[in-house]
Amino acid sequence: MPELTRTPYKITFLTGTAIVIANMVGTGVFTSLGFQVMGIQSGFALLMLWLVGGLIALCGAVSYAELAAAMPRSGGEYHYLSQIYHPALGFLSGWVSATVGFAAPTALAALALGEYAKSVWPGLHPQWLSVAVVLVLTLVHGSSTRVGSRLQIVITALKVGVLVVFIGAGMVVGKGQPISFLPDTASWRALLSPAFAVSLVYVSYAYSGWNAAVYVTGEIENPKRNLSRILLAGTAVVLLLYVGLNYVFLRSTPMAELVSGAKAVFPQPLEVGFVAATSLFGEAVGRLMGGVIAVLLVSTISSMIFAGPRIVQTMGEDIPALRFLAPKSRAGIPVRALLLQTVITLLFIVKPGFQSVLVYAGFVLNLFTFLTVLGLFVLRFRQPDLPRPYRAWGYPVTPLIFLGLSGWTLAFILRDKPMESLYGLVTLAIGALVYFLTTRLAVSSATSRG
Numbered sequence: 001m002p003e004l005t006r007t008p009y010k011i012t013f014l015t016g017t018a019i020v021i022a023n024m025v026g027t028g029v030f031t032s033l034g035f036q037v038m039g040i041q042s043g044f045a046l047l048m049l050w051l052v053g054g055l056i057a058l059c060g061a062v063s064y065a066e067l068a069a070a071m072p073r074s075g076g077e078y079h080y081l082s083q084i085y086h087p088a089l090g091f092l093s094g095w096v097s098a099t100v101g102f103a104a105p106t107a108l109a110a111l112a113l114g115e116y117a118k119s120v121w122p123g124l125h126p127q128w129l130s131v132a133v134v135l136v137l138t139l140v141h142g143s144s145t146r147v148g149s150r151l152q153i154v155i156t157a158l159k160v161g162v163l164v165v166f167i168g169a170g171m172v173v174g175k176g177q178p179i180s181f182l183p184d185t186a187s188w189r190a191l192l193s194p195a196f197a198v199s200l201v202y203v204s205y206a207y208s209g210w211n212a213a214v215y216v217t218g219e220i221e222n223p224k225r226n227l228s229r230i231l232l233a234g235t236a237v238v239l240l241l242y243v244g245l246n247y248v249f250l251r252s253t254p255m256a257e258l259v260s261g262a263k264a265v266f267p268q269p270l271e272v273g274f275v276a277a278t279s280l281f282g283e284a285v286g287r288l289m290g291g292v293i294a295v296l297l298v299s300t301i302s303s304m305i306f307a308g309p310r311i312v313q314t315m316g317e318d319i320p321a322l323r324f325l326a327p328k329s330r331a332g333i334p335v336r337a338l339l340l341q342t343v344i345t346l347l348f349i350v351k352p353g354f355q356s357v358l359v360y361a362g363f364v365l366n367l368f369t370f371l372t373v374l375g376l377f378v379l380r381f382r383q384p385d386l387p388r389p390y391r392a393w394g395y396p397v398t399p400l401i402f403l404g405l406s407g408w409t410l411a412f413i414l415r416d417k418p419m420e421s422l423y424g425l426v427t428l429a430i431g432a433l434v435y436f437l438t439t440r441l442a443v444s445s446a447t448s449r450g
Contacts, residue, residue, distance in 0.1 A: 013233075016227070018157070025163070064211050078097065078315060097365070310334060366413075370406045
């Protein structure tokens, strides 16, 4: 009697959108405004920061949607760069994503969850709570894609619901602060200031994750139709949430309080959510905000645990030396790749000081995103007849907007943070060495068999 196998569960539009939203909305939107107001005092310019950041993400999303529809396979940048340029470049992208691109942000979000929870329940051990949350979510996503998908939908819906309620309450409760959100001459000057440029770099970090669904392309139901809708819907929802949240933060909290708070805690991030909640609802609710943010971070951690292992699994299918990471369970889950990412995440959690990794990892990850969108032009030139179920809306303007703003951001990071950029390039050099050794090993093995 033949062995019965389960049909792998397909990720729906709703689950895919939840993955995108959960990847994007982390701690960034609750912390960065305190530093932005140190250099920008215009309400209009501050909101424009979040609109421009959202524009960059949307332009990237429409570009990725075309590539994903034309090349529907899990793996994200690893798959696209391998096909468009060279397998070596794809490997380097996967190398960074597999080592620090997902594991380090997951660990950071888990540690933040522990610290926020401790602010409400002082008896908790934040590090052990972080470890427990990662292990529980790994168990859920490693046992069933269906259960993991439903969990992702529920906790992301909770996150969006809480933020919408907070925005609505912030527009009704409390006395509005004397800040104008209408443009004037000073506001337009602020848009061209160095302070706006610096702040846009960190706003772009807060929007990172808009491409999360492309890592699970192969498991999405009808990806040629749904993936573009997932990327655009998820990014658009986050853009509205970010603009709404920052409007409430600015409307509810005196600018001087935000500035003095940022100076007092610098270089640690100012918890704007706490300050705004305290201003709106009182000190007790302000403290409770820490617990709320901790709950919201569960969806962020879950989405990264869900998406990240698909990159490693896809690399295992293509690279003989990593073949042991390619197998999936009968339910279609890349369990070995999932366990590898979990081990790396736990190592980061128990090893304090890894946060510096994120700074230079952000540079190289943004570099690969830039090259991927540039690949849209390369692919159209090389393969004009390739079936494209979805074509990038606004082409070539939208990808050029993304390339222009992202290229400017990369140039700024290179100029302002040369050491972090150098560390990122060293990481790529190590990845290139690993690729060389693995390919040589594969060639030697094939030769000996022949």
